[in-house]
Amino acid sequence: MSCCGPQKCANFDDDREGVSEEDIARFGGDDIACPNCGADVYHDAAYCPRCRHAMTEQSVSRGTPVWIPIAACAALLGFLLVVVL
16 A cells, blocks of 8 residues: 555654654764764765765774784784793
8 A cells, every 4th residue: 555645644744843852862873974074974874965975884994993903912922932832
């Protein structure tokens, strides 16, 4: 069954009040900064709405966490100690 216009659609928002504070509280906080212009962009967006920069995984990555190289060095050092001793 399809909707045939605002008169027959039960979910039609006739007053066009826009986004409610309830919706902002419920769905807010998922924004990330565009790496090109710094605008707030929804985390699932393909492009920045301001500068049209492509929002790929590489462009929005936050860099390598500090603990990864430290853990790799510690593992390598532990391996070398076991082999040498």
